[in-house]
Amino acid sequence: MAATTIATAAPATQSRFLAWVGTTDHKRIGVLYLCTTFAFFLIGGVEALLMRLQLAVADNRLLGPDAYNQIFTMHGTTMIFLFLMPILVGFGNYLVPLMIGARDMAFPRLNMFSYWLLLFGGLFLYTSFLAGGAPDVGWFGYAPLTVTIFSPNRNIDFWILGLELLGVSSIAGSINFLATILGLRAPGMSAGRMPLFVWMTLVTAVLTLLAMPSLSVAAALLFLDRHLGTGFYSAAAGGDPLLWQHLFWAFGHPEVYILILPAFGIISEVVPVFSRKPLFGYYMVAYSGVAIGFLSFLVWAHHMFAVGLPLTAQVFFAASSMTIAVPTAIKIFNWIATMWHGTLRLTAAMHFAIGFIGNFLIGGLSGVMVAVVPFDWQATDSYFIVAHMHYVMFGGSMLAVFAGAYYWFPKITGRRLSERLGIVHVLLTFVGFNLTFFPMHLLGLLGMPRRVYTYAPDPGWEPINFAQTVGAVILGVGVLVFLVNVFRSLRTGERAGNDPWDAWTLEWATTSPPPPWNFITHPPVRSARPLWDLKHPEDPDWKRSRSDSRVGVAHGSQVDSGQPSPPPGPSYSDGSPLPELPERTYWPLLLAAALVAALVGVLVHVALVAAGLVVAGYALLGWLLSERPR
């Protein structure tokens, strides 16, 4: 096939290292994202284990209060900003162009820039450990604890500037996803035929673009308070510490859905394929995702019930928060209905998907509980909240990440993960997860506050805490099993072939791993399941689906009314065009590095700021002037 001849004809890379450093290929960048973020997950996991060891017994002195504060802050910051959010971006990076039949993202260089900013931002945050202590104010860093009088050290500055870097990275990424999904869909792929993962990535990109600037503003004002002597967050100076909470949660609550919507997308891909049925209620799943995205901007103050909001505000935010349960439940019923009467194939990926539905449901229900204002007054800042949050973030997003890992590993590497080790991983994860986090509900209702580094033996919290620590260790062993599985399967795993799961979306129409140009040709897209149509010409979806034929006239088909014309340029002897290879460039990397240098300069010396900005300007010019015309 043409693909193989080109692969050997492509210029041999002088250095595999530089081929990765200079890559603009969305698949390589996706792999970089997945590996980097999983490394941060391991670091955040070690921090979690340290906390659990500290809390295993009463009056423990393993960690002092200072170290404990740093570790829970870095655990939260890492898991949210350096792991869950970007690993879902990693999946999106790898999969979205393949799923919509594109060769790459809309702006490959910008994509590269996003990745390097993420890596540098993460490293920047972690250098704080070496520079006199990590941030220690919790992952949502409430003012006035963060202003200079109460936090005179540099650690908060690392946190602020690190979040600014990560903010730029994710805003750039969201712009890229939006342009890609708007403009690079294959002929025929109207909105109503996009895979649900693409739908959810689209909604997530909108949320990121709209919400992230709020965090950037909040952090910038905090920086001004700390270094310029303004008083935005200080009541004495005419400001208001509550301003921080409003700005932070105006970002923070959409953020929760930025973390869960792509997970919904993954589950919506995995469940149908392993139930051997099309997704039940495609449009309901897609539109409920849009509804969740919209509502997520109207609920931020439910994080602030305890601060004394006006009664009308409390009623509004309680009602809007409960409303979100409706579109979420729609999705859950859709997944269940997809499995109903399906021919279930209980692979590791499917186990994780089913586990997701059950565990996330618990997190969703406790979410409705804390939306009830008087209950929230009782439960806030207790372990009940920690339980709720982890059922959503781990029982939800994390299990979906594992489901996605088992599902797409064959596509990314060409080899399958071991199903036997996979089932071991499933069991350890479900037992460990529920043993760690379910008792936290109880502990919270018994009155144990979150973020205390130790506790007295009297209230009877010790056995529960000890059980949780055992659960955390089991969970950790599960992660080790997964790692062993990955490393063994990379070398000796069963060859996957193009389409190991008999799946239906376009990413399975190319080789595993895909060539740098993704596709020479791909099946025509006449429904949401183009590969089903290809494999079952006697019973294609598009013949039955009234709604799809209706959406088929969406704007996607205006431009490609005829046969798409091959792009100009060199071609094979038979006239078909040579695929365009992803370019290699270092400008975005240089720009990211220069920006980080400038931020380091903010903490070190003003000369470094100036030097960083000059190099950044040079890199930006170099980038733009060498951009190849479309």
Place this chain on the structure above:
Amino acid sequence: MSASGAAVPATQHHVAPFGKSLDWWGFVLFLVSEALLFLYLITAYVYLRWLSPVSPPMALPDRELTLPSINTAILLGSGVVAHWANTGLDRDDRRRLAGGFVATIALGLLFLAGQGYEYTHASFTPQNSIYGACFFTLTGLHGLHVAFGAAFLLVLLLRVRAGAFSSEHRFPVQAGTLYWHFVDAVWVALFVLLYLI
């Protein structure tokens, strides 16, 4: 196999959403994120001035309006000039483009000079009044955008002098002009919120 089986050649297939190029969409989405930065900052100011249950009513200094009004006229005028320069490219008139951009940059720098004068003669500081903190943060961020926009136009100008851009290939010029209009629009909002009400 039926007609459905015919494989489609894969291209980096560009739909033009709403008739606009992907570059245009990318740039406009970037401007959206920029606009949101200002929007959230303005929200913070509005919150502190009118909504906060904690902070006392915001004390306003005497606000001198003459210089800011002239400055507003300068900036809005520069927007008209930038538009005039950009439309010159419709007929490949690079002289008009270059001359217009020179004038736009000059007016932008004049605006910054006026802003600098205002900063040094203000009766308040970012530290001694919360209005001052909001004022300097908002206008400071805006001033940085004016400076960046002027640098953007300067790079475009140098490239025009080197013979770049035509009525066919003009996206960077459009982007620069759009950026300048964006900076203008933000200023109108700031002028109303910080000086007039």
